[in-house]
Amino acid sequence: xxxxxxxxxxxxxxxxxxxxxxxxxxxxxxxxxxxxxxxxxxxxxxxxxxxxxxxxxxxxxxxxxxxxxxxxxxxxxxxxxxxxxxxxxxxxxxxxxxxxxxxxxxxxxxxxxxxxxxxxxxxxxxxxxxxxxxxxxxxxxxxxxxxxxxxxxxxxxxxxxxxxxxxxxxxxxxxxxxxxxxxxxxxxxxxxxxxxxxxxxxxxxxxxxxxxxxxxxxxxxxxxxxxxxxxxxxxxxxxxxxxxxxxxxxxxxxxxxxxxxx
Amino acid sequence: xxxxxxxxxxxxxxxxxxxxxxxxxxxxxxxxxxxxxxxxxxxxxxxxxxxxxxxxxxxxxxxxxxxxxxxxxxxxxxxxxxxxxxxxxxxxxxxxxxxxxxxxxxxxxxxxxxxxxxxxxxxxxxxxxxxxxxxxxxxxxxxxxxxxxxxxxxxxxxxxxxxxxxxxxxxxxxxxxxxxxxxxxxxxxxxxxxxxxxxxxxxxxxxxxxxxxxxxxxxxxxxxxxxxxxxxxxxxxxxxxxxxxxxxxxxxxxxxxxxxxxxxxxxxxxxxxxxxxxxxxxxxxxxxxxxxxxxxxxxxxxxxxxxxxxxxxxxxxxxxxxxxxxxxxxxxxxxxxxxxxxx
Numbered sequence: 300x301x302x303x304x305x306x307x308x309x310x311x312x313x314x315x316x317x318x319x320x321x322x323x324x325x326x327x328x329x330x331x332x333x334x335x336x337x338x339x340x341x342x343x344x345x346x347x348x349x350x351x352x353x354x355x356x357x358x359x360x361x362x363x364x365x366x367x368x369x370x371x372x373x374x375x376x377x378x379x380x381x382x383x384x385x386x387x388x389x390x391x392x393x394x395x396x397x398x399x400x401x402x403x404x405x406x407x408x409x410x411x412x413x414x415x416x417x418x419x420x421x422x423x424x425x426x427x428x429x430x431x432x433x434x435x436x437x438x439x440x441x442x443x444x445x446x447x448x449x450x451x452x453x454x455x456x457x458x459x460x461x462x463x464x465x466x467x468x469x470x471x472x473x474x475x476x477x478x479x480x481x482x483x484x485x486x487x488x489x490x491x492x493x494x495x496x497x498x499x500x501x502x503x504x505x506x507x508x509x510x511x512x513x514x515x516x517x518x519x520x521x522x523x524x525x526x527x528x529x530x531x532x533x534x535x536x537x538x539x540x541x542x543x544x545x546x547x548x549x550x551x552x553x554x555x556x557x558x559x560x561x
Numbered sequence: 562x563x564x565x566x567x568x569x570x571x572x573x574x575x576x577x578x579x580x581x582x583x584x585x586x587x588x589x590x591x592x593x594x595x596x597x598x599x600x601x602x603x604x605x606x607x608x609x610x611x612x613x614x615x616x617x618x619x620x621x622x623x624x625x626x627x628x629x630x631x632x633x634x635x636x637x638x639x640x641x642x643x644x645x646x647x648x649x650x651x652x653x654x655x656x657x658x659x660x661x662x663x664x665x666x667x668x669x670x671x672x673x674x675x676x677x678x679x680x681x682x683x684x685x686x687x688x689x690x691x692x693x694x695x696x697x698x699x700x701x702x703x704x705x706x707x708x709x710x711x712x713x714x715x716x717x718x719x720x721x722x723x724x725x726x727x728x729x730x731x732x733x734x735x736x737x738x739x740x741x742x743x744x745x746x747x748x749x750x751x752x753x754x755x756x757x758x759x760x761x762x763x764x765x766x767x768x769x770x771x772x773x774x775x776x777x778x779x780x781x782x783x784x785x786x787x788x789x790x791x792x793x794x795x796x797x798x799x800x801x802x803x804x805x806x807x808x809x810x811x812x813x814x815x816x817x818x819x820x821x822x823x824x825x826x827x828x829x830x831x832x833x834x835x836x837x838x839x840x841x842x843x844x845x846x847x848x849x850x851x852x853x854x855x856x857x858x859x860x861x862x863x864x865x866x867x868x869x870x871x872x873x874x875x876x877x878x879x880x881x882x883x884x885x886x887x888x889x890x891x892x893x894x895x896x897x898x899x900x901x902x903x904x
Binding site for chain 1: 841847
């Protein structure tokens with residue numbers, strides 16, 4: 300297994316957010332995490348990335364315990380695509396993607412021509428080569444998301460963790476991001492994403508984990524895990540799951556009839 | 562071929578142009594003053610001092626050039642470049658273009674140290690030493706408080722601690738001003754708090770030069786990492802950056818520089834806030850170009866303002882008044898004309 304978390308407990312400082320999480324993801328797989336707001340998805344991700352110290356259990360990358368990993372060691376294995384970035388200065392899109400090389404550049408060194416070439420490839424892979432010279436602060440939300448995904452690619456990771464990569468994107472950009480995610484898995488990377496739309500899990504995930512109040516309540520293939528019953532239990536609203544022939548996969552939608560409140 | 566941002570391609574040219582501008586302003590500064598000096602005199606004196614020979618220039622003029630104007634211009638370069646470099650580093654580190662080197666209390670600490678020295682009627686050297694130590698101590702205290710508070714945005718905690726310690730030290734300075742002798746000490750305190758290069762000598766320059774150079778080393782070495790420090794802390798760490806120790810090193814370097822500069826010049830506001838903005842307009846936000854550009858502009862601005870300070874009126878105008886009087890309208894102009902992104 301590329302990433303193996305066993306009986307993981309996580310939270311901020313002394314505050315416990317979740318526990319008992321056991322999950323794994325291997326190269327070529329997309330693991331999709333679903334759960335209501337505030338169930339601990341982001342905290343779990345930060346723990347998987349080593350940004351928060353784990354409170355219990357074990358976390359292994361390629362069979363190696365991560366407790367003693369440096370930041371750069373983590374970053375060479377796992378790339379993170381955050382929901383929003385905090386660049387307050389007008390760095391060019393090229394420079395933002397180039398930052399993905401940080402874990403492979405010595406602390407006191409600057410990027411080489413090879414780093415620039417990899418950056419260029421990452422931009423091309425995401426189809427945003429034409430944006431290279433634009434200030435990151437000036438581009439649209441969809442273009443920003445593509446830039447951050449390109450930055451993760453420039454990191455040359457084995458695993459990409461994306462926190463709600465489709466949030467705040469329009470319909471077309473959501474579809475574009477989902478198809479990139481599938482192609483990353485196809486090229487041998489492991490991907491972990493969280494989403495609020497179960498249909499996205501059907502669209503790109505090889506496995507789905509349902510999270511509630513800091514624990515995993517189900518994990519398995521989308522078709523096995525994403526049932527109207529399980530989704531209703533998770534979100535507290537009625538959900539219809541149907542196979543859509545034109546798309547060639549299942550889709551989910553709320554029924555909008557009154558159901559039991561959680 | 563690779564598409565590169567315009568600022569990136571224009572960077573070396575812009576930095577070269579700024580260097581030429583600095584040299585021109587230095588020349589004007591040395592030529593300006595009560596005693597007429599020609600460019601030939603400057604060259605003759607500098608060559609003579611380097612070779613140990615005779616300059617052939619009138620002794621009065623030689624003294625004016627070598628003992629008065631050159632040290633003063635040198636101090637302007639050092640102080641302006643230091644404040645601007647510290648400002649550029651802090652604006653990146655604190656991810657905020659409105660940050661100045663004072664944000665962690667270095668000026669407040671230096672003011673307190675200097676005012677204590679003046680209050681106790683100590684020697685100039687002791688006052689400078691106290692200012693330097695006060696600046697370092699204030700920032701160390703702020704940083705210690707910031708490190709105790711965990712599990713919150715480290716940047717926010719640092720800034721808030723800096724504001725609080727700065728206010729506390731400001732109160733102490735005000736108290737000492739009330740208690741100070743209004744005829745001897747109070748004017749000296751007021752002048753120190755407004756900044757001046759009037760009483761600079763060569764020894765002052767030699768005493769702060771090592772601190773400034775030492776502080777520049779980590780900034781120059783970490784120039785590319787500094788770009789990542791402008792990201793959200795967790796984002797930068799996820800990219801493999803050990804933000805914690807880089808922050809300590811850069812804060813220490815910027816504090817050392819600023820404390821060294823203000824220890825000989827007194828408090829000079831606005832340079833650290835304003836100059837990095839102007840530099841960013843010329844070369845973009847990449848720190849490897851922003852640092853040299855900021856230092857060149859800071860040095861040129863300081864030397865230019867100091868030349869004005871000693872030539873526009875019969876008395877020396879305190880630098881703090883001029884930097885603010887010129888800087889604030891310019892800043893408002895930026896505010897009104899900059900579209901977005903604080904370029």
